[in-house]
Amino acid sequence: MRPASSAGPPPCGRSPPRWSRPCTPPDGGTLSSFGVELDRYGRLVFDEERLAAAFAEDPDAVGAAFAGPEGFLARLQQVAEKASDPHTGSLTSLITSSTDGIQRLNDSIAAWDERLALRRTTLERQYTALEVALNQLQSQSSWLASQLASLDNDNGS
Known part of the structure; x- marks a missing residue:
């Protein structure tokens, strides 16, 4: 078990976090005090009452938390840019990996088709x-039957 860290996750830009992990602002704050949280399924959950209360208390802090240079939108943009980078992005890697997997499956199907055609x-x-062979045996059987029949006819007369 790891000891609890009071620092929380690393801020954006330091030891690159996975794109799906939330980055915390340099001051260590979160958007939960403004009514925005991630649920256990990774979906954003919005509490309108908490946002309205926070906005009524300090509109500048709410604006900075969402739209400031270190705000949610700036961090979201950083994460989206890292994820969608055409060369190193996680989405690019996922697409490349999936495409490679599909190609391997198609190659496997083609190999099985070839084996089945040979079989x-x-x-x-x-x-x-x-x-x-069956036709030859039937022909022999007919010949033998006719020979036996002719023997019976010769012996019976």
């Missing part, structure tokens, strides 16, 4: 050979 060809050849 089908082998089975069709076996079936054809068995049909030929």
Whole structure:
């Protein structure tokens, strides 16, 4: 178990956090005092009454918390830019990884199609050979039956 840290998560820009983790402002504050929090599913939850109360108490602090240079929108923009970077972004990595996975699956399907086609060809050849052998056996059976019938006719007369 790790000891509790009073510093909280690292501020934006230091030891790059995962894009999905919230960055805390340099002063260590959060938006929960303004009615904005993440629930256990990672969704933003908004409490209009707490925001209205905080705004009535200090409108400048609320404005700075959301739209200031270190505010929520600036931090959200940083996270979005890092996530959507066309070369190193986590979304790019996710798309590349998914595309690679799809390609591997398509290659696997193509290999199975080829194996199945070869198996089908082998089975069709076996079936054809068995049909030929069966026809030969039926022909021999007919010949033997006619020979036996002729023996019976010769002995019976």
